Amino acid sequence: MTRAGENVHDRAPLSYRHVDVFAARAYTGNPLAVFPHAPGLTATQMLAITQELRHFEAIFLRTDDGEEAVAARVFDLFGELEFAGHPLLGAAAVLHERDGSAGPRRWSLRLPTRTVEVSTRRTATGFHAELDQGAPEFLRTVPDEDRAEVAAALNLPVRALADLPLQVVSTGLRYLVVPVVAGLAEARIVRPDFAELVARYGAQYAYVLDVDALEGRHWNNDGVLEDVATGSAAGCVGAYLARHGVVPVGEELVLRQGRFTGRPSLLSVLPQGSPDALRDVRVGGSVSMVARGTLDALPG
Numbered sequence: 001m002t003r004a005g006e007n008v009h010d011r012a013p014l015s016y017r018h019v020d021v022f023a024a025r026a027y028t029g030n031p032l033a034v035f036p037h038a039p040g041l042t043a044t045q046m047l048a049i050t051q052e053l054r055h056f057e058a059i060f061l062r063t064d065d066g067e068e069a070v071a072a073r074v075f076d077l078f079g080e081l082e083f084a085g086h087p088l089l090g091a092a093a094v095l096h097e098r099d100g101s102a103g104p105r106r107w108s109l110r111l112p113t114r115t116v117e118v119s120t121r122r123t124a125t126g127f128h129a130e131l132d133q134g135a136p137e138f139l140r141t142v143p144d145e146d147r148a149e150v151a152a153a154l155n156l157p158v159r160a161l162a163d164l165p166l167q168v169v170s171t172g173l174r175y176l177v178v179p180v181v182a183g184l185a186e187a188r189i190v191r192p193d194f195a196e197l198v199a200r201y202g203a204q205y206a207y208v209l210d211v212d213a214l215e216g217r218h219w220n221n222d223g224v225l226e227d228v229a230t231g232s233a234a235g236c237v238g239a240y241l242a243r244h245g246v247v248p249v250g251e252e253l254v255l256r257q258g259r260f261t262g263r264p265s266l267l268s269v270l271p272q273g274s275p276d277a278l279r280d281v282r283v284g285g286s287v288s289m290v291a292r293g294t295l296d297a298l299p300g
Contacts, residue, residue, distance in 0.1 A: 085231015
């Protein structure tokens with residue numbers, strides 16, 4: 001019998017699935033904890049669980065009666081995210097696994113600020129998932145006189161920058177795309193006020209992109225943690241490359257990330273529409289099932 005004021009979820013076991021996203025085999029790609037049935041948890045509890053597991057991100061799902069969309073909340077080690085790429089892909093793969101369907105499926109995942117669609121299909125090694133990130137927004141461009149300052153903040157000489165604009169693009173999160181032709185291995189955030197620097201142009205984060213190799217890197221704004229594979233940024237990158245004529249619209253490209261973290265990842269990106277009017281960008285990749293776990297105790 002539950003005591004007055006006691007939340008049953010403070011003592012009930014909670015199961016989760018550990019998956020690797022953008023990886024055709026386990027122990028590569030971007031790791032993720034998926035909680036396929038996590039009703040009743042507070043934001044404080046979800047953040048504490050994410051921090052306990054030490055994944056880059058965790059996603060908590062809830063199916064409401066009468067609702068077709070599955071409610072989803074995503075947390076990183078610092079707080080809740082309004083949008084993310086690899087957690088949505090990993091979550092859809094776990095839903096497909098639990099559903100047991102042999103054929104392809106399509107899932108509606110309802111974030112606090114928007115609902116997104118993810119399609120999944122089974123593969124020989126797990127699942128492939130593809131997220132429709134919707135129409136991209138092209139926002140501010142860094143003025144020519146500021147290019148050297150942004151490059152220096154990323155430990156790059158200005159000559160490493162490609163002859164392309166440094167532009168903010170959003171498909172849910174606002175990334176300053178920094179195109180380079182050299183120096184990707186040396187790139188890192190070296191400026192303590194980097195968040196304020198990118199915010200000057202309306203961006204939340206920056207993504208360094210080698211436009212010849214189609215390989216990128218992304219860090220938290222303090223520069224301490226490098227992300228393995230950034231699905232939310234991949235949509236922005238695909239839109240950026242299509243808008244500026246680097247890749248053709250309507251053809252899938254493969255973006256590489258994670259080499260410098262020891263977890264190589266492949267992100268498929270498909271911009272659709274026309275360079276001046278992109279109607280959507282789709283980001284996908286393989287999902288490998290790695291482990292199952294149960295939390296026997298939850299944060300109070």
